[in-house]
Each structure stands twice: as structure tokens, then as C-alpha cells.
Amino acid sequence: MEVTTIGQFSLVYNVFSFTVATMAAATLFFWINRSQVAPEYRTAITITGLVTFIALYHYWRIFQSWGAAYDIDLVAGTISASTTYAYNEAYRYVDWLLTVPLLLIELILVMRLSKEETIKKGTTLALLAAAMIILGYPGEIATSDGQRWLWGILSMIPFLIIVYQLFVGLSKAIDAQPAEAKGLIKLARNLTVAAWFFYPVVYFLPLIVPLEGGTPKAIIEVGYSAADIVAKALFGVLIYQIAVRKSEAQGYQPQ
Amino acid sequence: MEVTTIGQFSLVYNVFSFTVATMAAATLFFWINRSQVAPEYRTAITITGLVTFIALYHYWRIFQSWGAAYDIDLVAGTISASTTYAYNEAYRYVDWLLTVPLLLIELILVMRLSKEETIKKGTTLALLAAAMIILGYPGEIATSDGQRWLWGILSMIPFLIIVYQLFVGLSKAIDAQPAEAKGLIKLARNLTVAAWFFYPVVYFLPLIVPLEGGTPKAIIEVGYSAADIVAKALFGVLIYQIAVRKSEAQGYQPQ
Numbered sequence: 001m002e003v004t005t006i007g008q009f010s011l012v013y014n015v016f017s018f019t020v021a022t023m024a025a026a027t028l029f030f031w032i033n034r035s036q037v038a039p040e041y042r043t044a045i046t047i048t049g050l051v052t053f054i055a056l057y058h059y060w061r062i063f064q065s066w067g068a069a070y071d072i073d074l075v076a077g078t079i080s081a082s083t084t085y086a087y088n089e090a091y092r093y094v095d096w097l098l099t100v101p102l103l104l105i106e107l108i109l110v111m112r113l114s115k116e117e118t119i120k121k122g123t124t125l126a127l128l129a130a131a132m133i134i135l136g137y138p139g140e141i142a143t144s145d146g147q148r149w150l151w152g153i154l155s156m157i158p159f160l161i162i163v164y165q166l167f168v169g170l171s172k173a174i175d176a177q178p179a180e181a182k183g184l185i186k187l188a189r190n191l192t193v194a195a196w197f198f199y200p201v202v203y204f205l206p207l208i209v210p211l212e213g214g215t216p217k218a219i220i221e222v223g224y225s226a227a228d229i230v231a232k233a234l235f236g237v238l239i240y241q242i243a244v245r246k247s248e249a250q251g252y253q254p255q
Numbered sequence: 256m257e258v259t260t261i262g263q264f265s266l267v268y269n270v271f272s273f274t275v276a277t278m279a280a281a282t283l284f285f286w287i288n289r290s291q292v293a294p295e296y297r298t299a300i301t302i303t304g305l306v307t308f309i310a311l312y313h314y315w316r317i318f319q320s321w322g323a324a325y326d327i328d329l330v331a332g333t334i335s336a337s338t339t340y341a342y343n344e345a346y347r348y349v350d351w352l353l354t355v356p357l358l359l360i361e362l363i364l365v366m367r368l369s370k371e372e373t374i375k376k377g378t379t380l381a382l383l384a385a386a387m388i389i390l391g392y393p394g395e396i397a398t399s400d401g402q403r404w405l406w407g408i409l410s411m412i413p414f415l416i417i418v419y420q421l422f423v424g425l426s427k428a429i430d431a432q433p434a435e436a437k438g439l440i441k442l443a444r445n446l447t448v449a450a451w452f453f454y455p456v457v458y459f460l461p462l463i464v465p466l467e468g469g470t471p472k473a474i475i476e477v478g479y480s481a482a483d484i485v486a487k488a489l490f491g492v493l494i495y496q497i498a499v500r501k502s503e504a505q506g507y508q509p510q
Contacts, residue, residue: 031287034287039291039508039509039510040509042288042291042509043288043291046283046284046287046288047284049283049287050280050283050284053279053280053283054276054279054280057275057276057279058276061272081329082329083328083329083330084326084327084328084329085327085329086329088265088268088269090265090269091269091272094269094272094273094276095276097273098273098276098277098280255510
């Protein structure tokens with residue numbers, strides 16, 4: 001799939017630039033403001049910033065790759081795919097392989113469960129997330145529909161286990177959170193699941209409806225970027241707010 | 256040895272990008288979270304971050320070098336080695352010459368031996384590591400198999416002395432570590448040795464089996480990257496965990 005008009009190309013190009021700026025700003029916010037939360041929440045905030053930093057790196061590569069992958073003739077008003085440089089779809093998967101396990105770990109860390117539970121739940125969720133991404137990739141680069149269905153469905157198995165873990169496995173731990181933070185933690189959990197449902201929709205879309213012309217490609221790239229901003233930067237702001245509320249509740253005063 | 260298909264080229268390219276992102280994230284994590292460990296462990300954490308930072312620099316150079324070393328024609332679907340720019344194999348050795356002695360020093364530092372023992376064991380291991388890398392390089396760039404065997408075997412002498420030192424020379428010191436950290440220190444020691452055995456395997460492989468086509472080159476580059484991620488970033492996380500556990504055990508509270 002490729003975009004076919006300069007307008008589609010420019011829209012995606014500008015959305016990528018917006019995403020780079022958003023991820024950079026989010027990263028700096030988390031790291032600069034890290035001392036506003038009590039020491040026991042700082043590892044969660046460090047990792048929140050790592051997630052947006054890793055996304056910043058990959059969106060920068062995606063942005064550069066997108067610019068190099070098309071040749072534009074402004075006089076004729078035409079656009080064509082480059083013959084020497086392909087848009088690199090793999091950056092998204094490489095990014096997710098690092099960031100999705102870390103996202104789940106930051107949610108577990110900000111809850112401050114017991115050491116055993118933190119290690120157990122953090123490891124389980126991180127490994128499930130890695131399995132989900134690794135199983136999805138062969139389908140993404142497959143040339144046949146059958147292969148895309150197969151790997152997509154396999155990838156949905158760890159996906160659904162993660163959703164189940166977040167809603168059922170974590171419900172007792174969420175209920176035990178202090179009142180000031182409980183609502184925000186539920187919101188962060190629900191936001192994760194809602195943003196995540198966008199990814200399988202995009203993944204299976206080309207199998208269900210015939211996608212022609214450049215519009216679907218533009219929609220997919222803009223959609224993935226929006227979902228990444230919600231699942232990483234906005235989710236990170238919620239994690240930060242949870243850490244601030246819990247720090248205040250236990251009487252922490254930033255120095 | 257060169258890769259021969261666009262698929263092999265892209266796989267290695269994406270693994271290099273993944274390694275860059277991993278080393279950058281690891282470096283920032285160690286340095287930002289350095290205040291979470293007691294002051295006497297902070298030099299170990301600074302050096303842990305230096306190792307991944309040096310690897311970040313070299314993987315960035317390796318990544319750029321790899322991209323420049325091949326010419327791709329997407330229309331014909333062909334790839335050929337560039338006639339003006341060779342992939343620079345030396346970056347790995349330059350990296351190891353700096354990082355491998357530092358890796359061993361970070362392991363010694365986190366153990367908090369006596370001052371004399373720290374200096375003695377740190378210096379011995381660092382010099383052995385430097386000798387191992389320096390002796391390996393002439394074999395890596397040699398054009399004859401005899402030369403590769405000769406330097407490879409010479410390089411194995413300090414390698415085996417290091418393994419002996421880690422298992423026998425350090426065993427008394429490891430047994431004297433606090434119970435909270437002993438298991439993790441053994442794991443870090445074993446992980447180092449396990450990851451390190453990958454390097455001589457790759458080094459001697461072309462001498463033992465005839466390597467044809469592009470697959471062996473792709474396997475070697477992916478394998479070196481995976482071994483570096485384990486031996487530097489994952490090893491660093493273990494060193495950080497050891498420092499956190501020992502800090503907690505002695506009653507340190509992050510401010």
C-alpha cells in the first residue's frame with residue numbers, strides 16, 4: 001500500500017512531525033518533573049519517559065524513512081514511490097517490542113504491589129506483550145492473506161490474555177489502591193485497552209475491505225500515530241498524575 | 256562475506272536499529288535512576304551506563320555503515336555491495352576494547368570488595384579483557400585461515416583465564432555477599448560467561464563450516480547484536496538490581 005497524492009503524503013508527513021514533537025515534549029516533562037513524586041514512584045516515571053523516548057527515536061526514523069520513500073514532482077504535481085528506498089514498516093514493530101512491555105511494567109510499578117507480585121505480574125505481562133508483537137510481525141510482512149490471518153489470530157491470543165489480566169487479574173490490586181488514585185488507575189487501565197483495540201482493527205482491515213488508492217495508507221499511518229500518542233504520552237501523563245496523588249496522600253513534600 | 260538479498264539486508268538493518276534504541280534506553284535508565292542506589296554503588300551504575308552509551312555510539316556507526324555499504328534497486332528487487340563504501344567491521348572491536356574491561360570492572364565494583372582486592376581484581380580482569388580483544392583483531396582482518404586460527408587461539412588464552420577468574424578466583428568473594436544479592440551476582444556472572452561464549456563460536460565458524468550465500472553474514476550480525484544486548488544492557492539491569500537490593504539491605508532510603 002502506498003499513498004498516491006501529494007496531499008496524502010503531506011498529511012502523513014506532518015502527523016509524523018507532530019508525533020515526534022509530542023513524544024519529545026512528553027519525555028522531557030517526565031524526566032524534568034521526576035523529583036515531584038516520592039522516591040518510590042520515580043522508577044515508574046523514569047520508565048514512563050523511556051517509553052516516550054523510544055517512541056521519539058522510532059518516530060524520527062519513521063519520519064525520515066517516509067520522506068525518503070517518495071519522489072515528488074511539484075511542477076507536474078505528481079508523486080511516485082522511490083525506486084531505491086522503501087518505507088520501513090518494521091520500525092513500528094521494533095518500537096512496540098520495546099515499549100509495550102515497558103508500558104505494562106510502568107502501570108504495575110506505579111501501583112506499588114508487594115515485591116513478589118510486582119516481579120510476577122510485571123514479568124508475565126511483559127512476556128505476553130513481547131509474544132503478541134513477535135507473533136504479529138510475520139503477518140504484517142506476509143504476502144498472502146492466509147498468512148496475515150494466521151499470525152494475526154495467533155497474536156490475538158496473548159493480546160486477549162493481557163486484557164483479561166488487566167481487568168480480572170489486577171482488579172483486586174486496583175481495589176486496594178488508595179481512594180485518591182483508584183479512579184485514575186482504572187482510567188489508565190481502560191485507556192490502555194481502548195487504545196490497544198485500534199491496532200488489531202488496522203491489522204485486519206486490509207483483509208476485510210478492499211483498500212484501493214492512497215487513502216487507506218494515509219488513514220493507517222495517521223491512526224497508528226494517534227493510537228501511539230494516546231497509549232504512550234497520554235497514558236504517561238496519567239501514570240505521572242497517579243504518582244503525584246499517591247505521593248501527596250502519603251505526605252511527600254517535593255524539596 | 257556479504258548479504259545477498261534485500262530481506263537479509265533489512266533484517267540486519269532493523270536489528271541494528273533495535274540495538275541502538277535498546278542501548279540508548281538502557282543508558283538513560285541507569286543514569287536517571289542512579290540516585291535510587293546508595294552512594295557507594297553509584298560509580299558501578301555510572302560505569303554500567305557508560306558501557307551501554309559506548310555501545311550506543313558504536314551501534315549508531317555500525318547502523319550507518321551498514322546502510323551505506325549496499326546499493327538497492329527496488330524495481331529489480333536486487334541488492335549489491337557498494338563499490339565505494341565497505342561495511343566497517345572494526346567498530347565492533349573498538350567497542351569491545353572499551354566496553355569489555357568496563358563490564359568486568361562494574362561487576363567487581365558492585366561486589367564492594369576491600370579496596371586492595373577491588374584494585375587488584377579490577378586491573379587484572381581489565382588487562383586480560385583488553386589482551387583478549389587486541390589479540391583477536393589481527394585474526395578478524397586476516398586473509399588466510401592459518402592467521403585466523405593463530406590469533407583466535409592466542410585470544411582464547413586470556414578469555415579462558417577470565418572465565419577461570421570469574422568462577423574460581425571470585426567464588427570466595429561471591430559467597431561472602433549478602434544473601435539478598437548473592438543469587439543475582441551469580442546470575443550476572445553466569446550470564447556474562449554464557450553470552451561471551453557466543454563470540455568465539457562466531458569467530459571460528461567460518462574456519463570450520465563453509466559459509467556461502469548471504470545467510471551466514473545475516474546470522475552473524477544478528478547474533479553479535481543479541482549477544483551485545485545480553486552482555487551489556489541485560490547484564491547492566493542485573494548490576495542495577497544488585498545495587499538496589501544491597502542498598503535496601505543496608506537501610507538506604509532514596510531521597
